Amino acid sequence: MAEGHDVQWVEVTEGQVGQRVDNFLMTRIKGAPRALVYRIVRKGEVRVNKKRVKPDTRLVLGDVVRIPPLRLSPREAVQEVSDNLRNLLAGSVLVEGRDWLVINKPSGLAVHGGSGVKIGLIEALRQVREDLDFLELVHRLDRDTSGCLLLAKSRPALLALNASLKQQQMDKRYLALVAGRWPARRDFVAARLDRFTLGNGERRVRVDAEGKVARTRFAVREAFAGTTLVEAEPVTGRTHQIRVHAAHAGHPLLGDDKYGSRESQRQTAGLGLSRLFLHAETFAFPEPSSGRPVRIRAPLPDALEAVLARARRAD
Structure with a gap:
């Protein structure tokens, strides 16, 4: 069945059932960019059971996938992990x-x-x-x-x-440091969001009455002189949702170079913050096989803890 020393014939195992051909190839061909994967599928160099397929073809148990020999140039190869x-x-x-x-x-x-x-x-x-x-x-x-x-x-x-995720059975909570004193009474922001592209190709999001429904719950964790540590819970999952909703409420995130204000940029520099202050602190979800609840916490990075320590000293 072999066509050459570099041709691979891979049989689909139980763990790969239902996987798309393109994702299967991304896993098998180390260093191949997605554009190259699409190209070899489109040209018919990849076969499943000796037949041509499309990138979104789903694999079934026992399928035999032909993977052609590839010679990646340094320019097109995905970077090796350092x-x-x-x-x-x-x-x-x-x-x-x-x-x-x-x-x-x-x-x-x-x-x-x-x-x-x-x-x-x-x-x-x-x-x-x-x-x-x-x-x-x-x-x-x-x-x-x-x-x-x-x-x-x-x-x-x-x-x-x-x-x-679609049935909203997951609970995601983020920590964010925002400019100004977030009012304790403002615990919910509902503003429709629309994605758009700047002239340089950069993607942004803005509040727009014609945009998609977006809702975020906010709760004050700790108040400082001129800034507030808030917990943000995105009820919906729109791109940049927490960042745009916070800015829309008049309290942009510190370290946000897309949606920040002059005041938030000044405070970012004053606190020695060198990144966006947004951290996905906790994540809860039903375990996929048993349904039992799983709740996981990621501790705040040392760099962000240091910023909070400086904010407390300035209080």
Whole structure:
């Protein structure tokens, strides 16, 4: 059945059932960018049971996938995981179940590659965790946000967790440091959000009456001189929701270079903050196979704890 020394013939196992062909290939071909995966599928170089397929074709148990030999140029190859990143990710696993895991995502690391990002968390984890045949994001965090990020290690787990997410059975709480004194009586922001693109291609979000429904609950955790530590619970899951809702309420997040104000930028510099102060502190969800409740907490990074200590001293 072999066509050459570099052609791979891979049989689909139980853990890969239901996976899309493109995601299956991303896991199997280390270093291949998604654009290249789409190209070899479109050209018919990838076959399932000797037949042409599409990137979104779902695999079934026992399928035999032909993976062609690939020679990646340095320009198009996904960046190899550095030793520092490998060690960082290995130490960032908060809790791991049989078919899921929760990572304490570092700030500054995108969850996936693309748009100039050579390697994201999911691509890096697929390189680090070579023991896993399946690894997919259940949800996303902004590049500059740290904290709890849930991933599925099997297709059934991904489907179950996605269903829980859509049915609002997950509880996500974030910590954010905002400009000004957040009024204790303002515990809810409901403002429709619309995504748009700037002239330079950068994606932004704004409050717009024609946008999608978005709701966020806020609670004051601690008040300082000129800033407030709040807990934010996104009831809906829109892009940049917490950041835009806080800015809309007149209290932008410190360290926010997209939606901040001159005052928030001044306070950011004054407190020695060098990143967005937004951290996914707790995450609760029903365990995909048993349904039992799981609640996980990611401690606040030392750099953000230091900022709070400085805010308390300035109080």
